[in-house]
Amino acid sequence: MKATIYDVAREAGVSIATVSKVINGKGKISEERRREIIEIMDRLHYQPSVIASALTGKHTYTFGLLIPVISNPFFAEVARAVEDRAHQLGYSVIICSTDNKDDRVERYIGLLKQKSVDGIIMGTGIERVDMAAELSGSMPVVAIGREWSSVPVHTVVADDYQGGRAAASHLLGLGHRRCAVLSESMTIISSRERVQGYRQALEEADIPLHNDHIRICKFTIEDGRRNTALLLADENRPTALFCCNDLLAVGALQAAREAGVRVPEQLSIVSFDNTILAAVTDPPLTSVAQPMEQLGAMAVNLLVRELEEKPSDKQKIVLQTELIVRESTAGWRS
Template sequence: MKATIYDVAKEAGVSIATVSKVINGKGKISEKRRKEVLKIMERLQYQPSMIASALTGKKTYSIGLLVPDISNPFFSEIARSVEDQGHQLGYSLIICSTDNKDERIEKYIALLKQKKVDGIIIGTGSDQLDVLNSLSGTMPIAAIGREVPDVDMHTVVVDDYEGGRMAARHLLELGHTQFAVLSESLKLISSRERLRGFSQMLMEAGIEWSESMLKICDYRVEDGKRQALELFRQDSVPTALFCCNDMLAVGAYQAAKQEGIRIPSDLSVVSFDNTILATVTDPPLTSIAQPMEHMGKLCVDLLVDQLKIGNVAVMKQRVVLRPELVERHSTAPL
């Protein structure tokens, strides 16, 4: 049987209260006793049960991470940084792939509540705010990479608007004048903002931009390809394409290849996210990088700070990080 606090106490000839105190470094314990107890803990290979301490101490030292799909490179990279920072601070990570389905979101949230996780990081979208809203009252939550309007929580995002501008600026500097955009659903604030930044920048450059050059896709590569094909088969062919994420850019690559359009000589492509995919395509993608590592770390820090304060009603921060243009070889002068 595994050693319990009772075994240690008995062996050391002290009370379990004393042992508990040396474990947690609380209260005053004479140095002599402390060392004795520590030695015995060592000898018995005693590891406190986190279950028992959770039941009394109120913390489980685990947090949940809600993402659409852990197998999507963007989210797996986010997950890695969240995991690392969490681990650093003593928290384990429970991953929850929601497929952006409300049903799965609700089920996972109920589960996380039952497991009494200390907090939840939300990287998934939901039309149904009720769930999140009711959450924010009862449990520390924070959002990463997603804006969730009207929900009171810490939020860490990249400056999507500025990212859109950067993409446009880069393309403009290369001399392009015929633009197209592949975007995810405009229900997502991030997509809207990227598009808005992009359009705004073009407008400032005096470029008019037609609605017909915007295609909305779901999140899959295939859909990116399909929409890109439609784009390429229209009358006016763009020379520059902005894709709202790397996955869509991959779809666009496939479409371009199929149509005999060469990147970057015929078509310059800028994508968003800068996941591993951006380094794997040929040519490698010029991408607006989200600082995923930084975002994960920061989000965990904010959440954990909130846990410590213990007050759910702390001032919530909205941290907006700067994106960065990573130039590779998918863009070229006109």
């Protein structure tokens, strides 16, 4: 038999009014008590009527999360962090993979609006300014992991520029002078910031980063492998490579192995993200770690704050990165 609000109230030892306040995020109820009631609702498989809430203009306690691809470990870990924090606050999350294509973004936004979600967390690219403006004007939006230059929205990002600098500083400290980089599209602000930080640190050490040593890649292991193979085929090949995400770094390791180039003896590799991939490769990757759990949790916090307080100013939170040194980097011996 389907559980009702009366069953939840009886199990929790509270009134149905208190349960209703928890469902609707109202009232002065302690965080511990609110969590206990939510756990009872989960255990009894109680589902408030989302349709009824939407029709009466109330919250549906549902968020949308748009990410490029769930198979990428970085976005998978961020999505889990978003789900965990949302669940703590009594919200559910609908996750959509967009492949960074505006037509899919538009379709999913339409679907989420039909579902009457309370807000959307955007971890995907969106190139159409009109679509971004219309979305931010119709519901609360938080951008996660990347910034929107065209439309003001709440934003949670890692310090990509500083992460790029840290990668270059580490390689310079190991004696490397011929450096290259694998990046995603420069239309993505986070990619531009990482490359800019990397280049700036090299230039300050009077080490040029030649244009032919900047390879723009698709977001895949295969493209990382292909572009690294091209770099290694050059007679003036680099001794150090900065990859702007872990997937590209895995491809770089594959290309080095195929070319008979030993890592780290003949090629040092630094990746970005520090997902689970970085620790399980051979050799394990030195990586610039993004605080993925914090990124997800803070994005949810901003969205809930927007719903409850409706602040006029849009907040930007920049989280620090950390260089995790493993076995893919070593001192260069000419």
